[in-house]
Amino acid sequence: MTASIAHTRKPRADGPAPRRRTLKGLWSRLAKADKVGLAFVLPSMVAVVGLLIYPVLSSVYYSLTDQSLLRRDHELVWLDNFQTLITNADFWSAFVTSIRWTAGSIVGQLLLGLLLALCLDKVRRFSGLYRVLLIVPWAFPPIVIGFGWQWILDDVYGFLPNLLTSLGITAENVSPLANPDTVFWTVLAINIWFGAPLFMVNILAALKTIPREQYEAALMDGANAWQQFSFITLRHIRNVIGLLVILRIIWVFNNFELLFLLTGGGPGDMTTTLPIFAYRTGWGLHQLGMASAITVLLLVFLLLMARIAFAALNYWEREDS
């Protein structure tokens, strides 16, 4: 216990400056470390290197080559793949679609999740049942969601188009996943429906930790509902929201299976995001080098996004403390 207190105590102003964590420093720390401990850690390190670092490094390496899936040999082309990509209209189209898909999904999931959490927070009876019902979409595997919605929305045997027609709402069966005007908004709505429960559950958990006294005090001070929400509720849950947003940005931006199952990136390239574009390049055109370059650019972009988001989180934490 004392150790942890000592550990979290800030260094005195006149104390030694904290050492910079350089690679050289790491080596000297390793040199002084307990070798038995290192031996125990080594298998895990090997697993991490093998399962995480190696694939990333191999992706980076292949992005610098002309590796094809149909050949075992390859040549280094250095930055040619990246040069080809940044002048390729299809790449930028996929990038823009990815941004729209991610931004739309996150905003929608956050707003719907927040709304549901606020409602559930007020519910006293059957709240457990509502929570279970609302989290159901999140429990489904993407393959079930993909095929399920495809069958629901199919214009021939789909339940929804036939229902709309039979109710006289539409003159003939609509095809939301094939119509260029509706396809993007349809897949976006499905992803919002799918991801909102994650926001809801986590925000609800954060809401339960807010001391009720703060609301009572605010009421006595004459704060209205909006002020209570923005100065108390939002301040308490914003770190949770921030962390969720970071995680979801990474997941949604990288999401492949849901879109691929729903539309395959079509019709045309209307729902082709970067992961689908990379898949088509790698498995369709066999250009593994080019596909690796796409994934490397994806990684760089997401690291940048995560850096910005973490900076915002750190700022909030400093503000709170």
Added chain:
Amino acid sequence: MSRTGYRSGRLPSRREFAALTASTVALSAAACRADTGRSGAPDGVLAGDLLVWTSFTQGPRAEWMEHMAQKFEEAHPDVRVTIETFSWPDFYTKWTMGLAAGQVPDISSALPTHVAELLSVEALAPVDDVIDEIGRDRFAEAALAEGQVDGASYSVPLYTHAQVMWYRTDLLEEAGLEVPTTWAELRHAAEVLTTDDVYGLSVPLGSSDMMATRFLNYYVQSAGERLLNDDGSANLTSPAVLDGIAYWVDMYRNTSPEGSINYDVLQQATLYYQGRTAFDFNSGFQIGGVQQTSPDLLEYVAAAPLPRLTAADDLYGGETSNTPMVVWEASSMQEEAKAFLLSLYETEEYIEFLHSVPGGMLPALADISDEPAYVDDPILDQFADTVEVIDEAVPRGSAIGMEDGPTVQASIMTGQGIIEGLFQDIVLNGTPIADAARDAEEQLNSLFEMAGVEFGQ
């Protein structure tokens, strides 16, 4: 506590540490690699682990393959056969990835277009000895030609089928229509039969499959042309091809569900299985699909030859699929692989295999068609006329783009969704047909060149 490993407590240098870590990783990787003992024994004694990849995902065919593996193991106790099954799209991904990683099976099924691509990278072993053992004259020449390079055969046809036009006898009868023989008649019949409940003909344009390429190829073949020029370049801009594109765009707009712009082969076939389309194009697999999905419709299902430009035109092939088995060059078990391959053609078992999808898989061996045991099947009996139509179409056709034998272009043309993209561009963006066709042709030709094709060679 004494230290061990490094004298007098000296720590490894950075270089030594790096080397040590690298060795650990390498040793771990080596330890993780399964000891398969996959070396085939010489001198005719069959032994080792035989890895078989098949695309037979449906129950009866998959069960047959397992049964054949078991039977082979009983006959050769030192051989263990492992069957791995993948759907066709997964299969393609699997072998392209396996080829890059050097991890391929000993023997597998393949599509003719896969064979062409595999031949271009010298991934297959010659199988003339197997063909001669079975009896070369029992195979159709055209089927063998799809796996031949410089006179050597690299694939053994396992079964065959051809694309034909499927229709619903009851719907035609109700509307007082004859079975269409020309494209114009088909258009008229499909338009007449399009109602609130039934679509005349679904036109599948999904980019995850090759259906639009297939439909366009029918039309182009009926005009006596091909999707490849004689010099090996793509042909998407000749008047016949442009007519074909216009025809299918028009059919999509007038007789097809809007959603078919995303359809793949299964979604397309499902509509016919469910009785939601009056016409469709497919092989004899259609019979089994209808039988399983809508058994009450089975008596109204029939097939006719592919439509022609004029009724006076000769019948043509359109598209024939001779699905073969191949032995992989990288296999160290080629002797065992060939022995297993040979075992698949034993008459009794082979007929059992064909009967697992009656009418869908026609014999690759000509004499089997006349075998009483083969003919003795209720479905083949019920659909004798339809099977005859398919049977007659088989020798007239080939895989798309492989009219003159295996070409890499065939695989690219049917595997990249370029022609499907062409149609989607016209339908969704209103791009003029000639412009979309020219762009797609350029795209295909550049892919051909990337794959090492030299036009005119």
